[in-house]
Structure formats: C-alpha cells, structure tokens
Amino acid sequence: MKIKFGEAIHSADCENWVWLCGLVVNYHLRAASLVISHADICMLSEELAERKHLYCACPQTLPQIIAGLDVESLLPYHPGVVSGVQVPLYVILQAYVDKCAHSYMIGFGLIDRIGGGFGVVYRGVLSSDGTLAAIKKIHRDRKQGERAFRMEVCVHLHSPYLVELLGYCADQNHRLLVYEYMPNGTLNHHLHLHLSDISSNQYQPLDWGTRLVIALDCARALEFLHEHAVPSVIHRDFKCSNVLLDHNFRAKVTGFGLAKTVSDKINGQISTRVLGTTGYLAPEYASTGKLTTKSDVYSYGVVLLELLTGRVPIDSNRPSGEHVLVSWALPRLTSRQKVVEMVDPCIQGQYSKKDLIQVAAIAAMCVQPEADYRPLMTDVVQSLIPLVKNSNTCSSISSGKHPALSQ
Numbered sequence: 399m400k401i402k403f404g405e406a407i408h409s410a411d412c413e414n415w416v417w418l419c420g421l422v423v424n425y426h427l428r429a430a431s432l433v434i435s436h437a438d439i440c441m442l443s444e445e446l447a448e449r450k451h452l453y454c455a456c457p458q459t460l461p462q463i464i465a466g467l468d469v470e471s472l473l474p475y476h477p478g479v480v481s482g483v484q485v486p487l488y489v490i491l492q493a494y495v496d497k498c499a500h501s502y503m504i505g506f507g508l509i510d511r512i513g514g515g516f517g518v519v520y521r522g523v524l525s526s527d528g529t530l531a532a533i534k535k536i537h538r539d540r541k542q543g544e545r546a547f548r549m550e551v552c553v554h555l556h557s558p559y560l561v562e563l564l565g566y567c568a569d570q571n572h573r574l575l576v577y578e579y580m581p582n583g584t585l586n587h588h589l590h591l592h593l594s595d596i597s598s599n600q601y602q603p604l605d606w607g608t609r610l611v612i613a614l615d616c617a618r619a620l621e622f623l624h625e626h627a628v629p630s631v632i633h634r635d636f637k638c639s640n641v642l643l644d645h646n647f648r649a650k651v652t653g654f655g656l657a658k659t660v661s662d663k664i665n666g667q668i669s670t671r672v673l674g675t676t677g678y679l680a681p682e683y684a685s686t687g688k689l690t691t692k693s694d695v696y697s698y699g700v701v702l703l704e705l706l707t708g709r710v711p712i713d714s715n716r717p718s719g720e721h722v723l724v725s726w727a728l729p730r731l732t733s734r735q736k737v738v739e740m741v742d743p744c745i746q747g748q749y750s751k752k753d754l755i756q757v758a759a760i761a762a763m764c765v766q767p768e769a770d771y772r773p774l775m776t777d778v779v780q781s782l783i784p785l786v787k788n789s790n791t792c793s794s795i796s797s798g799k800h801p802a803l804s805q
Contacts, residue, residue: 530579546655559619561652580642603744615649621775629660677711692769699764708742731762
C-alpha cells in the first residue's frame with residue numbers, strides 16, 4: 399500500500415504511533431565548504447516551493463516495523479525524481495513516540511518552541527544503519543513556522559559545537575527536520591527540571607567541571623557562528639533549551655529558526671522585529687530591534703548565570719528584587735563575598751574561589767547593559783580555556799581530551 403508522507407499509522411498491538419516518511423538527504427548542504435551562497439538559498443527556496451508530495455512504500459507488516467526489524471530490506475531505496483526535482487536518494491525513516499514513557503522525551507522536549515513556531519519532536523531510527531535521530535515536525539499553522547524551517551536548513555554549518563542537521567523533508571502540508579540524536583537532552587532539563595522531579599534519576603544536577611565544559615562548548619559554538627561562518631550568523635535565540643547534551647555531556651547548540659546572517663546587516667547591525675525568549679534578550683535589541691553579535695553575547699551571559707546560580711532567567715516566585723536573574727545577579731558578581739552566596743547549592747564545595755570569581759567576571763561582562771562593553775565570543779573562549787583545564791572534574795568527563803581545549 400501507499401501512505402502519504404507524514405501520515406500516522408496506529409497498530410493495535412503497540413501503544414506507539416508510527417510515522418513513516420521519505421527523508422530527502424541534501425548532500426550538497428553537507429559539503430565541506432561553510433559558504434552559504436545566495437544562489438544556494440534561492441535554489442533551496444525554489445526546491446521547497448516546487449516539491450508538492452513525497453510518498454514512500456510501506457509493507458503491510460507493521461508489527462515487524464514496530465519491532466525494529468530492518469526496514470531498508472522491505473522498502474524501495476533508490477534515487478528518484480519528485481515533481482521534476484532531482485533528489486539524491488530516499489532514506490526510509492521510522493520515527494516513533496511513546497505517549498507515556500519519559501525515555502522518548504528527547505532533546506528539545508516533547509513539545510518544542512524553536513524559531514517562534516510550535517513543533518513536535520520524535521526520537522527516530524534511520525533504517526539504513528540504525529542511527530538514532532531527532533525528528534522535528536514543524537507546525538505550519540503560522541507563517542513563522544515556514545520561515546523557521548527554511549532558516550534551519552539554510553543555516554546549515556558544520557562544527558563539533560552545533561547539532562548536526564542530517565536531512566529535511568517537505569511536502570505540501572508537512573515540514574520535517576532530522577537532527578543527530580542528543581541522548582542527554584537539554585541543558586535546561588539538567589539545570590532546572592531536576593528540582594521539580596527530584597525523585598527521578600533522569601535529570602541529575604550537573605557538577606562544576608561539567609558546567610565549565612558546557613560553558614566553553616557554547617562559547618565555541620557562538621564564536622564559530624560569529625567569526626568563522628561565511629556569512630556570519632547571529633543566533634538570536636540562544637538559551638538553555640537550545641543547548642543539547644550528548645552522551646558525554648558535551649554541549650551543542652541548536653535552534654536556528656530565528657537566526658540572521660551577516661548579509662542582512664547594514665552598518666554592522668540589523669533592524670528587525672523583536673523575537674526571542676524573554677529573559678535572554680539584550681536590552682538594546684528588546685527596546686529598539688537593533689541586532690548585533692553582541693546580542694548573542696548577552697544571551698550567553700544569561701546562560702552562564704544559570705550555570706552559576708541554578709536559577710531561571712525570569713522567576714516571579716522569587717522575592718521582590720529577585721524576579722529577573724540579570725538584575726539580581728549583576729551587582730553581586732563583582733563582590734567576592736556575594737558571588738559565593740549566589741552559587742547554585744548543588745555545586746557548593748566543588749570549585750576554587752579564584753575560578754568562581756573569574757567565571758563571575760566573564761558573566762558580568764557579557765550581560766553589561768551597553769553592548770559596546772561586552773566582549774567578543776573569542777575573548778570569552780580564551781578566558782574559559784584555562785578555567786576548564788584547572789577544573790578538578792574535567793578529566794572525569796572525557797579523559798582530559800577536550801576538542802574545545804585543543805582548538
């Protein structure tokens with residue numbers, strides 16, 4: 399039988415909903431070059447506009463598929479032409495989600511808000527080699543969802559500090575993005591959700607050494623976007639829920655639905671509609687819509703404060719004067735005594751006071767109200783490298799071999 403791309407099939411023998419779809423792997427975007435030319439973007443836009451329907455064959459033995467047998471041997475697997483557009487090949491993708499089990503709530507979370515639009519994320523298996531993947535189904539009920547989808551595909555850069563986009567798929571009514579699977583979920587989960595589900599072993603507090611490595615990985619990611627990508631990229635929505643953790647708790651950045659490229663700049667800044675997440679927005683961007691790389695630096699500073707304090711950016715349940723993390727923390731970051739008092743209780747005793755003060759100083763510079771006083775992400779990286787090297791728990795994370803330290 400034939401099933402339309404994105405159609406859900408339910409088996410009475412299993413509580414899982416099974417999604418079968420054709421995934422078009424766009425190999426020209428996986429090239430070594432980091433340059434995203436205007437022609438590439440135009441070609442992609444035309445390709446997405448022209449592709450109306452994608453179909454894949456489906457065997458009638460759904461229980462076998464659900465059981466995880468090799469789907470590749472059951473389904474057609476060859477290059478083809480869809481609506482006049484040449485595509486390299488089809489990869490048959492089995493994506494599934496368990497409505498009850500927490501173990502299927504991956505990376506971005508079951509319901510995700512990235513790029514200003516809603517999306518549902520599933521854990522899936524690429525049948526070609528059994529690779530786990532995260533499949534994000536973009537809801538197209540808003541115009542922003544389509545823009546976010548195209549931006550996620552266009553801003554497709556290769557770095558060990560960015561979540562890898564493995565492929566995408568589009569038809570008339572559906573948009574799917576397929577990413578590498580990050581088994582330890584989001585940084586937000588580990589910093590904040592363990593407080594609300596203390597009985598669960600799923601999210602445990604991160605130790606000091608791990609937090610430092612995560613901070614350096616994130617700084618490397620933004621440095622890459624700002625300084626090494628061509629054209630350079632402003633993330634515009636950097637936050638804890640857009641930082642994913644692999645099996646070694648190494649961090650990678652995702653969520654490029656709101657990103658802006660340097661080609662959009664005039665005189666070094668972008669005038670744009672204010673989008674993003676409350677609590678992470680740089681004050682000059684929130685008030686005037688003027689966007690620069692220093693806007694990302696501010697957002698990074700907020701995340702660094704979360705790593706230090708364990709607090710969320712906005713918390714109305716806190717006492718008066720403590721609702722906004724930056725406003726509460728900034729005057730304390732320059733006090734040797736107060737900075738110790740504001741540290742997350744989960745990491746008390748794990749750090750040297752000297753290292754803590756240095757990290758606090760970096761955070762204070764990043765969240766300066768005036769954009770010109772904030773550092774470049776390159777400077778942040780260079781400041782964090784010796785701190786990570788000095789961390790007592792650094793070697794326990796990856797045997798002392800950090801790509802972040804060797805670059």
